[in-house]
Amino acid sequence: MSRPISRPAIVVALLKKELKAYSRDKIYLFLTLMVLVLIPILYTFMPDTVEEQISLAVSPPVSSMVEQARDTLAQMGVSDEQLAQLDEADLAEEQEGLLLVEFDNEEDMQQVVEGTLEAWRTDDGDLVLRDPDADEDKPENAEKLNLDIGIAFPADFITDVAAGQEGVTVTVYSDAAVPEEIQNAMTSFVREAAYQLAGRELPVNMADDESIVLGPDRAGDQVSLKDKLRPMLIFMVLLMETFSMASLVSTEVLQRTVTAVLVTPVKIGDFLLAKTIFGTVMSLGQGLIVLLLVGGLTAENWSLVMTVLLMGAMMFTGVALYVGAAGKDFMGQLFYTMLVTVPLLIPSFSVMFPGTAATWVRVIPTYPIIDTLVGAFNYGATWSDQAGSLAYAAVWLVILFGAGLFALKRKVESL
Amino acid sequence: MSPRLTWKVLRKDLALGPRSPLFLWAILLPFALTLILQVAFGSLFDPEPRLGIVDEGDSAITVEVERMEGIELTLLDDTEELKAQVEANDLDAGLILPTGFDRAVKDGEQPELQFFIGGESLASNRIILSVTAIDLVRELEGSEAPVTVEVVNYGEAGLPISVRLVPIVVFYALVIAGIFVPGSNLVEEKEQGTLMAMLVTPVRIGDVLGAKWLLGVLLSAAMAAVTLALNQALGSNYLEVFVVVLVAAGLSSMIGLLMGTFAKDSTIMFGMVKGLGIFLFAPTLFYIFPEWPQWIAKLFPLYWILEPIWRVSVMGGSISEVWVELTVAVGITVALVPLIALVARRVQAQMAAQ
Numbered sequence: 061m062s063r064p065i066s067r068p069a070i071v072v073a074l075l076k077k078e079l080k081a082y083s084r085d086k087i088y089l090f091l092t093l094m095v096l097v098l099i100p101i102l103y104t105f106m107p108d109t110v111e112e113q114i115s116l117a118v119s120p121p122v123s124s125m126v127e128q129a130r131d132t133l134a135q136m137g138v139s140d141e142q143l144a145q146l147d148e149a150d151l152a153e154e155q156e157g158l159l160l161v162e163f164d165n166e167e168d169m170q171q172v173v174e175g176t177l178e179a180w181r182t183d184d185g186d187l188v189l190r191d192p193d194a195d196e197d198k199p200e201n202a203e204k205l206n207l208d209i210g211i212a213f214p215a216d217f218i219t220d221v222a223a224g225q226e227g228v229t230v231t232v233y234s235d236a237a238v239p240e241e242i243q244n245a246m247t248s249f250v251r252e253a254a255y256q257l258a259g260r261e262l263p264v265n266m267a268d269d270e271s272i273v274l275g276p277d278r279a280g281d282q283v284s285l286k287d288k289l290r291p292m293l294i295f296m297v298l299l300m301e302t303f304s305m306a307s308l309v310s311t312e313v314l315q316r317t318v319t320a321v322l323v324t325p326v327k328i329g330d331f332l333l334a335k336t337i338f339g340t341v342m343s344l345g346q347g348l349i350v351l352l353l354v355g356g357l358t359a360e361n362w363s364l365v366m367t368v369l370l371m372g373a374m375m376f377t378g379v380a381l382y383v384g385a386a387g388k389d390f391m392g393q394l395f396y397t398m399l400v401t402v403p404l405l406i407p408s409f410s411v412m413f414p415g416t417a418a419t420w421v422r423v424i425p426t427y428p429i430i431d432t433l434v435g436a437f438n439y440g441a442t443w444s445d446q447a448g449s450l451a452y453a454a455v456w457l458v459i460l461f462g463a464g465l466f467a468l469k470r471k472v473e474s475l
Numbered sequence: 476m477s478p479r480l481t482w483k484v485l486r487k488d489l490a491l492g493p494r495s496p497l498f499l500w501a502i503l504l505p506f507a508l509t510l511i512l513q514v515a516f517g518s519l520f521d522p523e524p525r526l527g528i529v530d531e532g533d534s535a536i537t538v539e540v541e542r543m544e545g546i547e548l549t550l551l552d553d554t555e556e557l558k559a560q561v562e563a564n565d566l567d568a569g570l571i572l573p574t575g576f577d578r579a580v581k582d583g584e585q586p587e588l589q590f591f592i593g594g595e596s597l598a599s600n601r602i603i604l605s606v607t608a609i610d611l612v613r614e615l616e617g618s619e620a621p622v623t624v625e626v627v628n629y630g631e632a633g634l635p636i637s638v639r640l641v642p643i644v645v646f647y648a649l650v651i652a653g654i655f656v657p658g659s660n661l662v663e664e665k666e667q668g669t670l671m672a673m674l675v676t677p678v679r680i681g682d683v684l685g686a687k688w689l690l691g692v693l694l695s696a697a698m699a700a701v702t703l704a705l706n707q708a709l710g711s712n713y714l715e716v717f718v719v720v721l722v723a724a725g726l727s728s729m730i731g732l733l734m735g736t737f738a739k740d741s742t743i744m745f746g747m748v749k750g751l752g753i754f755l756f757a758p759t760l761f762y763i764f765p766e767w768p769q770w771i772a773k774l775f776p777l778y779w780i781l782e783p784i785w786r787v788s789v790m791g792g793s794i795s796e797v798w799v800e801l802t803v804a805v806g807i808t809v810a811l812v813p814l815i816a817l818v819a820r821r822v823q824a825q826m827a828a829q
Contacts, residue, residue, distance in 0.1 A: 087742045091749070112597035157598030174629040221621050229623045237633035241524060241545030245603040247624045248610035254622035255613060262609065263580045263616040264588035274562040275594035282597065389666075390741040391659055395496035402507070409511075414522075414595065415565035 070326055074334035077321075081308055082342070088304035095300050096346060099293050100353035106289055110282035113159045114242060117179075117210030117233075119169040121162035129218035136223060156279060161187065161205055166212045172205075173233040179205045208235035209246055221257040228254070283438045285412075290356050291433035292408045295426070297350045298372045299405060301343035302380045303397050309335060309384025309468065310393040319475050328472055332381075332465055339377030344369055361436040364443055368432040368453070375425065375457050379404070381464030385471040407431070425456035476681035484678060484686035488660060492690065497659050501652040501694055505702040508644045523547045524600040526608075527557050527566040532574035536611045546607065558591060567596035568604040580615045588612065633765075641706045641789050642762040642781050645723075648702040649780070650755060653695030653727030655748060657687040658735030662744045671826050680819050684732060691728025696720050699784070708789040715794040719787045722804050723780035729811045730755075730776070736818045758782075779804040 083089060161179065163169035168189055171177035178190040180202040188199040198204075212231045214220065220228045230250045234243050255262075266272075312318045321331060347369050351357060357365060383397045407427040410417040411434050421427060428449035435441030435449075443450075492498050525547045530537045540548050549566060551557045557569040571589035579586040590608055592601050613620070664670035664683070673683060699720045703709040710716050734751075738744035758778035761767055762785065772778045783797040783804070794801070 087746050087749075090746070110597070112599050114599045114602065157600075157602040217622075224621065227623070228621065229625060232624060232626045234626060234628055236628040236630045239523075239545050241543070241603050241607075242599075243626055244543065244545070245606045247626065248606045249602075250624050251613070251620045251622060252606060252609055254620060258621040260618070260621070261585075262612070263583065263585060264612050265585050266588055266590070272590055273592050273594050274558055275564070277594040279594075279596075279598045279601070282595070390745065391663070392496055394745065395500055398500070399496070415560075416563050 065325055067330060070330045071334050071337070074321070074326065074330060075338055078308065078334060078338040081311070082304065082338075085304065085307060085311075088307055092300070092304060092346065095297060096349055099297060099350050103286065103289060103293060103354045106284075106286040108284045108286040110284050112279070112282060113157055114209075114245075115159045115161060115205060115207050116246065117161050117163055117169045117173060117207045119163040119166045119210065119212050120215060121164065122160070124164075125213060125215070125218050128215060129222070132216070132219040133222060136219075138222070161207055163187070163210070169207075169210045169212060170233050172207050173210045173235060175235070179207055181205055209233070209238050209242065211246065211250060213250075217254075218257055221254045222259070224258065230254075287438050288411055288434075290354055291430055291437050292411055293354065294347050294351055294369070295372065295408045295430050295433060296405075298343050298347045298369070298376050299401055299408075299426075301339065301346060301373075302376045302383070302401055303394070305335075305339040305342065305377060305380035306384040306397045307390070307393055309381060310387055313385060313387030313468075313471055313475070314389065316475055318472050322472070328469060331472065332469060335381060335468070336374075336377060336461075336465075339380055340370070340373045343373035343376055347373060356437045360440065360442075364432065364436045364441070364446060368429055368436070368446075368450070371450075371453050371457050372426070372429040375429065375453075375460050376404075378457070378461030378464035381468045382460070385464070385467040387471065425453075425460060428453035428456070476679060476685055477677075480678050480682040481685040481689070484673070484683055485689050488686060488690045489693075492656070492660065495656075495660070495663075497651070497656055498694075501648075501656050501698055504651050505644060505648045505698055505705060508647055509702065509705045512640045512644055524596075524603050525549065525565075525567045526604050527551050527560055527569040528572060529554050529557050529569070530572045532572060532576055534572040534577050535615055536570070536572060536577075536608075539611050539614070540607075543607075546604070554589075561591045561593045564593050564595040566593060567600040568592045568608075570608060577615055580612060581617060636763075637706075638708070638789065639763050639765075641703070641708045642759045642785055644702050644706060645699055645784055646756065646759045646777065646781065648698040649695050649723055649727040649777075650748070652698040653691045653724055654731035654734065654755075656694055656731065657691035657728050658731040658738065658744055658748070659741065660690065661687050661732065661735030662738050662741050665822070666740055674823070674826070680823050681816075684736070684815060684819060687735065688728050688732050691731050692721070692724045695727055696724035699723060703784070703788050710788045710791050712787065712791065712793070716784075716788045718794055719780075719783040719797065719801065722801050722808075723784055726776070726780050726804050726808045729808045729815070733811055733815050733818070736815050736822060776807055779807065 161181075163172070168177060172179045172189070176191075176193075178192055180188040180190060180199045182188060182199060182202040188202055190196050190199065210233045212233065214228065214230070217228065217230065232243065232246050232250065234246075318331065322328065351365070351369070379400060380397075383393065383400055386393070386396060388396055403424060404426045407417065407421055407424050407430045410421050410427075411430060417427065417431075422431075431449045432441070432446045432453070435446050523545055526540060527549045528537050528540065529551050537550070540546060549560075551560070551569075554571050557566070557571065560566045561569040569591045571591075573586075573589070576586055588608070590605065592605070661670070661683070664673070670683065674680065700709065700716075703716070703720075734744060734747050738747055754775060755777050758772040758775045758781050761769055761772040761778075762781075772782075779800050782800045783794075786792040786797050787794055
């Protein structure tokens with residue numbers, strides 16, 4: 061007479077068996093470890109700033125043009141007040157998104173844009189020019205400037221334009237690789253500066269800056285690629301576990317070891333529960349390891365993040381049970397899993413792009429998971445902000461998880 | 476090796492192959508990757524400022540923006556929808572042009588310019604769109620600019636990212652159809668015992684390997700050509716493109732055959748492709764980053780087939796420009812033959828011992 065075994069003890073025994081089978085599957089074990097190592101490394105090297113300024117070379121310096129124009133304009137009868145306004149003109153400060161680098165000499169600027177000369181900015185703010193072909197040492201404590209477009213104003217540009225001289229010409233030097241919209245914008249920029257200097261008012265009224273910016277103004281505080289990638293990488297880790305879990309289930313179905321297990325006191329419910337717990341714990345565990353390595357949890361978002369990670373882990377476990385129930389061989393199972401998971405991966409790419417995801421992307425079951433992760437990590441979203449997404453995710457979780465359990469139960473019963 | 480028996484094995488593989496999910500992937504992948512890399516990532520790497528316009532009066536400004544290169548224009552009917560899209564960062568900026576706007580500007584009435592900027596738009600896009608909008612309004616006014624602007628360009632315009640991504644898509648077409656399909660096909664024959672069954676007939680191992688190689692060549696050449704066509708990079712010099720694609724298919728299938736001969740089971744085959752993946756993939760990166768030292772790409776075997784495809788098919792060059800690369804590719808292909816024969820003999824001996 062054998063003593064009765066409790067259900068939890070059976071489930072624990074099944075979990076031990078799962079863990080052993082998992083550790084024997086060398087290829088997925090290797091891939092899992094590789095993902096856990098590579099993802100944080102990849103994350104470390106991602107850019108954590110957003111380049112949102114156009115670097116523009118200018119010759120001669122604005123201050124020198126103003127100085128030169130000063131006397132001439134005074135002689136022309138320009139008032140002291142207008143001259144004072146000219147003194148305060150600082151194009152670089154006025155134009156957000158434009159970084160002005162001023163050159164004394166047009167030829168130097170031309171060569172920098174052409175790429176035959178390098179421009180370096182020292183920590184002290186000085187501009188150092190270097191000939192890359194002359195074996196000169198790189199300047200110390202300096203950063204190389206990427207200047208591929210520059211404007212060469214004539215020395216007496218201000219006075220000529222203000223006096224209404226004809227034939228004033230400004231040259232824009234540009235690397236041919238500079239996008240056309242930037243070249244056009246710089247041309248427009250020069251023209252508008254000339255209109256202003258010539259005293260020709262805008263033919264329209266412009267609203268003030270505050271009223272034309274819609275939504276929170278993130279200029280200078282954009283979400284970096286690194287921050288955008290964080291939810292995506294964690295999501296990918298959750299998804300990766302689908303492959304190994306599907307492989308475990310598939311092998312069990314294919315080799316019919318499940319039938320051997322079910323002649324013991326193990327009931328089909330124990331079997332399904334053990335698979336669910338194992339898949340969810342493995343997926344969630346790996347997600348948490350990566351989350352700890354890449355950071356992002358705060359006192360405000362931890363509960364929301366943990367909840368959505370749990371939902372994601374369960375959702376992918378459901379998918380793995382469904383795919384694994386087909387009981388295909390290694391290659392068949394691998395490509396079947398890919399066929400199912402690739403569409404589920406699409407929403408994670410949508411976070412890389414600005415704006416709202418397309419409607420068809422938002423319908424995909426994994427969208428609310430990634431949407432909540434992005435909201436919690438990058439936009440300080442709260443439970444109430446994400447309530448809709450969480451409810452939608454819960455519906456899909458029930459459907460996918462139910463489908464997985466149902467498919468595997470039917471398969472096991474049919475063996 | 477008998478051509479007749481090789482053909483028989485190949486015919487069997489062609490008949491049974493489409494049942495494999497790998498075949499399906501080999502065919503679907505170029506389409507999926509073209510969609511993902513060109514449509515999605517193309518706009519990620521080369522984002523254009525996005526401007527929305529609600530034009531209630533057929534303004535000349537809309538016509539001008541439509542003509543401009545480098546600005547993604549969206550025309551909307553509803554001002555609230557425009558503001559919502561700008562706020563949601565679906566657009567970088569929005570412009571509302573009410574009825575009679577053009578006339579009011581020309582008549583010097585100084586109407587209000589209803590121009591909105593998205594809070595999440597990049598500062599550089601803000602400046603491009605606002606300066607462009609103002610310049611267009613000035614143009615509308617009809618007055619002559621007090622300055623002439625000359626643009627002097629240096630160097631050559633860089634290739635758009637959509638073109639630089641082509642080698643990646645072609646690479647995957649070659650790897651899946653040329654390496655994975657024949658390799659896995661051979662491994663499956665070993666796993667399922669059908670290889671041993673075939674070898675007790677007059678079919679020799681050389682016939683089987685020849686058939687698998689031809690299978691890979693046919694499929695990968697077809698998929699590489701389809702990929703190039705999908706990416707509008709097939710070129711017009713079809714005969715020369717055919718030659719470079721065929722050489723590429725020949726080498727990739729030979730690599731697949733070597734892996735398939737060497738691997739004992741599907742898991743090892745998959746592990747080998749995964750493990751060698753970065754080594755095979757590396758040369759494609761040099762097309763995305765042309766500023767990297769290009770000599771490094773030559774250290775990787777698939778460079779010698781990707782470069783001829785790049786120069787002849789994508790860039791429309793002549794085959795005479797790439798004869799060195801083609802010779803090296805054919806040389807590597809031929810050099811792999813004795814290695815495969817050696818491994819195949821060992822496999823045959825192991826099977827005989829069983």
